[in-house]
Amino acid sequence: MSSFLSAAWGADTPTAPIWLMRQAGRYLPEYRKLKERYGFWRMCRTPEIAAEVTLQPVRRFPLDAAILFNDIMTPLPPMGVDIDFDPGPVIRRPVRTPEAVHRLRTPARDEVAPFVADAIRLIRQACPVPLIGFAGAPLTLAAYLVQGGGSADYLEFRTWLVRNPGLARELLDKLTDVTIGYLRMQVGAGAQAIQIFDSWAGIHHERGYAAFGLPYAARVLDALGGLGVPRIYLAVGASHLYPQIATLPAEVVSVDWRYGLSRCRQAMPGKVIQGNLDPAVLLAGDQVIDTATVQLLRDGLGGAHIFNLGHGVLPATPPGAVARLVDAVHRFSRAAALAEADTQDRSEERSFRSERSPGFTAGMSTSSAGNRLLPRSGRGRMGKTCTMRRWPRARTPPLVSQELAWLSCS
Numbered sequence: 001m002s003s004f005l006s007a008a009w010g011a012d013t014p015t016a017p018i019w020l021m022r023q024a025g026r027y028l029p030e031y032r033k034l035k036e037r038y039g040f041w042r043m044c045r046t047p048e049i050a051a052e053v054t055l056q057p058v059r060r061f062p063l064d065a066a067i068l069f070n071d072i073m074t075p076l077p078p079m080g081v082d083i084d085f086d087p088g089p090v091i092r093r094p095v096r097t098p099e100a101v102h103r104l105r106t107p108a109r110d111e112v113a114p115f116v117a118d119a120i121r122l123i124r125q126a127c128p129v130p131l132i133g134f135a136g137a138p139l140t141l142a143a144y145l146v147q148g149g150g151s152a153d154y155l156e157f158r159t160w161l162v163r164n165p166g167l168a169r170e171l172l173d174k175l176t177d178v179t180i181g182y183l184r185m186q187v188g189a190g191a192q193a194i195q196i197f198d199s200w201a202g203i204h205h206e207r208g209y210a211a212f213g214l215p216y217a218a219r220v221l222d223a224l225g226g227l228g229v230p231r232i233y234l235a236v237g238a239s240h241l242y243p244q245i246a247t248l249p250a251e252v253v254s255v256d257w258r259y260g261l262s263r264c265r266q267a268m269p270g271k272v273i274q275g276n277l278d279p280a281v282l283l284a285g286d287q288v289i290d291t292a293t294v295q296l297l298r299d300g301l302g303g304a305h306i307f308n309l310g311h312g313v314l315p316a317t318p319p320g321a322v323a324r325l326v327d328a329v330h331r332f333s334r335a336a337a338l339a340e341a342d343t344q345d346r347s348e349e350r351s352f353r354s355e356r357s358p359g360f361t362a363g364m365s366t367s368s369a370g371n372r373l374l375p376r377s378g379r380g381r382m383g384k385t386c387t388m389r390r391w392p393r394a395r396t397p398p399l400v401s402q403e404l405a406w407l408s409c410s
């Protein structure tokens with residue numbers, strides 16, 4: 001099994017698999033060339049072009065998974081919604097009234113986007129790594145539909161939600177039904193994993209998410225259970241929702257860069273963690289990329305980890321930075337880091353017991369980058385017992401503990 005699928009099913013792989021959200025996109029000159037010629041929407045709807053764009057980053061970099069090139073808005077036009085891209089989605093007639101909600105159609109699974117099924121089949125013939133299909137979560141799709149497009153705070157949508165809870169549930173139910181059919185179609189066509197993008201979950205209060213987010217995301221994820229594909233759930237800016245997200249029927253949770261990986265693991269026990277490098281790091285030069293990557297990988301020890309960014313690749317990212325990142329991730333042996341930490345632990349324990357060295361005690365109590373806590377967990381799949389562990393100061397690369405100490409979130 002590929003390292004991506006192994007990790008997604010929970011294996012503590014010897015190296016972390018890596019793929020990136022928006023790995024196909026505007027930072028690649030070959031993408032920009034196609035976009036100039038065809039435009040974004042036509043690229044999404046033409047199977048040969050969507051397949052080509054999906055494969056562009058996989059040809060350039062030794063990534064461990066591909067993600068279907070398309071958009072979370074794709075299932076909405078067959079429901080009767082007009083959408084343009086500029087460059088984000090623009091919905092000229094937002095869906096806010098009972099009539100507008102009732103008018104929305106619920107197309108059958110094979111009518112939602114047959115061109116996506118064709119693209120998936122084409123990609124599978126040529127793609128050397130697993131293909132991830134995806135859809136937007138109902139609450140995030142509803143945010144665009146009601147707001148009419150992207151927004152910093154979705155004020156219109158948040159107001160509408162609390163004023164029209166019954167209508168909101170009707171809208172979310174329709175979106176859930178269509179999304180389930182659309183995703184089952186993707187798996188039937190050959191998608192080997194599924195990611196649900198709940199990009200705007202984080203703008204909601206815990207109670208709002210419990211009422212309008214969680215139940216619908218859970219219904220979508222639940223409907224994919226038993227199809228033999230791992231399920232990934234992404235929410236952005238949502239650390240206040242982790243106790244709820246931990247209950248979702250998803251094998252993997254993709255986290256943004258705001259919260260350290262080991263804390264995410266503690267907050268969502270049993271979940272594979274995907275993430276979470278700040279996309280801005282890729283604009284900061286090779287040395288920062290190397291250091292931040294190693295630091296993140298260390299924080300990701302203690303359970304299965306799929307390396308990704310906390311959100312999509314930024315358009316200004318130099319392609320060379322992505323190459324550097326992929327290489328840095330693949331060069332890091334998680335197995336060796338764990339073994340090394342075990343040895344260090346044992347010698348530190350010995351010296352602690354025999355000497356009760358004041359210097360050592362002082363070192364353990366500081367929270368510098370190289371002296372951090374890893375989550376408590378049981379026996380890992382590599383046969384190592386991973387207990388609460390501190391990284392010894394001596395092994396910290398100097399740059400980490402000095403200029404980049406802020407990158408250590410825990």
Ligand code: CP3
Pocket residue numbers: 020021022023024025026035040067068069070071072073085087088089134150197199312
């Ligand atoms: O991740 C991938 O590489 C797969 C392709 C993909 C796209 N959009 C291509 C795209 C995926 C998975 C998406 C998901 C998506 N689309 C989300 C969820 C993820 C997220 O970013 O939070 C959302 C909210 C959308 C809606 C959307 N589409 C927005 C907000 C934008 C504009 C943002 C931007 O990057 O400018 C789009 C357009 C879009 N979707 C582009 C791409 C490559 C840029 C189009 C262009 O070339 O101008």
